[in-house]
Amino acid sequence: xxxxxxxxxxxxxxxxxxxxGHGQLAAATGEAKLDNPLCGDRVRMQVxxxxxxxxAIAHETKGCLLCRAAASVIGLHAAGQDANGIEAVAHDLEGxxxxxxxxxxxxxxxxxxxxxxxxxxxxxxxLLPFRALLAAMAESEMKRVQR
Amino acid sequence: MNTMDTPLRDGFPLLAASPDLHxxxxxxxxxxxxxxxxxxxxxxxxxxxxxxxxxxxxxxxxDRAYEQxxxxxxxxxxxxxxxxxxxTSGATASLNLVAHAFGNTLKAGDRVLISVAEHHSNFxxxxxxxxxxxxxxxLIPVTDAGQLDLARLPELITGNCRLxxxxxxxxxxxxxxxxxxxxxxxxxVGAKVLLDGAQAVQHGPQDVRALGIDFYAFSGHKCFGPGxxxxxxxxxxxxxxxxxxxxxGGMIGEVTPQATTWAPPxxxxxxxxxxxxxAVGLAAxxxxxxxxxxxxxxxxxxxxxxxxxxxxxxxxxxRLLGPESSAARAPIVSxxxxxxxxxxxxxxxxxxxxxxxxxxxCAQPLMAALGIxxxxxxxIALYNDETDILALLDGxxxxxxxxx
Numbered sequence: 001x002x003x004x005x006x007x008x009x010x011x012x013x014x015x016x017x018x019x020x021g022h023g024q025l026a027a028a029t030g031e032a033k034l035d036n037p038l039c040g041d042r043v044r045m046q047v048x049x050x051x052x053x054x055x056a057i058a059h060e061t062k063g064c065l066l067c068r069a070a071a072s073v074i075g076l077h078a079a080g081q082d083a084n085g086i087e088a089v090a091h092d093l094e095g096x097x098x099x100x101x102x103x104x105x106x107x108x109x110x111x112x113x114x115x116x117x118x119x120x121x122x123x124x125x126x127l128l129p130f131r132a133l134l135a136a137m138a139e140s141e142m143k144r145v146q147r
Numbered sequence: 148m149n150t151m152d153t154p155l156r157d158g159f160p161l162l163a164a165s166p167d168l169h170x171x172x173x174x175x176x177x178x179x180x181x182x183x184x185x186x187x188x189x190x191x192x193x194x195x196x197x198x199x200x201x202x203x204x205x206x207x208x209x210d211r212a213y214e215q216x217x218x219x220x221x222x223x224x225x226x227x228x229x230x231x232x233x234x235t236s237g238a239t240a241s242l243n244l245v246a247h248a249f250g251n252t253l254k255a256g257d258r259v260l261i262s263v264a265e266h267h268s269n270f271x272x273x274x275x276x277x278x279x280x281x282x283x284x285x286l287i288p289v290t291d292a293g294q295l296d297l298a299r300l301p302e303l304i305t306g307n308c309r310l311x312x313x314x315x316x317x318x319x320x321x322x323x324x325x326x327x328x329x330x331x332x333x334x335x336v337g338a339k340v341l342l343d344g345a346q347a348v349q350h351g352p353q354d355v356r357a358l359g360i361d362f363y364a365f366s367g368h369k370c371f372g373p374g375x376x377x378x379x380x381x382x383x384x385x386x387x388x389x390x391x392x393x394x395x396g397g398m399i400g401e402v403t404p405q406a407t408t409w410a411p412p413x414x415x416x417x418x419x420x421x422x423x424x425x426a427v428g429l430a431a432x433x434x435x436x437x438x439x440x441x442x443x444x445x446x447x448x449x450x451x452x453x454x455x456x457x458x459x460x461x462x463x464x465x466r467l468l469g470p471e472s473s474a475a476r477a478p479i480v481s482x483x484x485x486x487x488x489x490x491x492x493x494x495x496x497x498x499x500x501x502x503x504x505x506x507x508x509c510a511q512p513l514m515a516a517l518g519i520x521x522x523x524x525x526x527i528a529l530y531n532d533e534t535d536i537l538a539l540l541d542g543x544x545x546x547x548x549x550x551x
Contacts, residue, residue: 007494008491008494008495008549008550013550013551038506039488039489039490039505039506039507039521040506040507040511040514040520040521041490042520062520063488064488064490064491065488065491065550066490066491119494122490122494125490
């Protein structure tokens, strides 16, 4: 099996190790904590949204390599995206995992999760950080509207 | 390929058809024995009818099979009477039944004592009872070795304690509970004792009278039987005083527009059509279990457990959860390797035909008490042998390299 076909290819391990975006924001506008009850993965995602776009994110992720690598990809790419853009990536990523749809445009690193398609019980691990990001952005928007 | 004791392994169709599979997740679900499968098929093809309702011969055959299954369970448990055996959908349903039916006899301020080591199915029903009725819910802590800390009993079994409901054997650490000490302490204050036997039953027949307890719960799918069936055993005089949990057909004495009276136990607690064929299949599995030499099986399981523990303790940084002594534990071995997530470990092991469970094992309070979120668990049953253990130890070495 080529490394790129392996679930635990080097890219995943490297992204998990790099933990892009790990930490906390001093002034988050939205935050969400999500668990995967199946395995105990836990993501705390903070966002700072300015003019509808992500200015910064930070996450604290306790979980498997797939979950930590997915959170790390978010740390690399989320800045500058608006809610629609994040929703589209999450939707496309789900399609890639479940139906073999193309890798979400603009997020080429997500191709490293293509081998996870064969393991449906692990899809939630990859998607959890994206769901946490969407929830954090929703909370940010709710707070903005209430102000 | 497994080569030892193939007659035992060959009795399990899935294992016989998968000679390269190292199944080490029997604490979650054991494999089904051929006798249980055959009994289910035979019942469904020769006796399928509803029970306790029909007068035609087929229905009477179904009645006989179902009640014979009850008698078999009673023998497996050494119960005083078959009427003390209630068929449920599983141990979870059995535990919920007690939490409601016995729970209805409790009042605010009464105490129920459980332990930190409980599976969620013996934890959440009592939390909900507490929230509904205002009972006190107290917890027996665990020692560093993951055993119930019974030294704390004097302060925990207070005069208002009405029930002690604990696991007979932890589904995470494998630690056996010292039931005799627990029962003695409970009796001093008149408290009843419920044992969650879900993990114990696959390691041999039980004796509820010798244990001195009041309720016992287990699942069929964890003792080589079918899924969808479980048992609640309760002392006859105690069951007679309890109101039903679920209501509906089959559990009534008389229904009038004004009121309903209850059937006697066990029917009082078996509303609706019970899992008939599953009960028959469970009885076949238990009949088979009662023919085995359990002293020999326990010796073998202990030997495998020691082999596994010895191998695990050679892995740097690995933390073994639960007692190191195989005498103090069922052959359920959980461990934590810092920096490696159990799901990743289990995924890598799966590629080598090793089936293990990783996660919180529906025991999050115990995980918190042990200072972890998740762990990896290998559980050994009577069909496992040395090749399974050696494959696991070899697989773990591979996983450590693969995931580094």
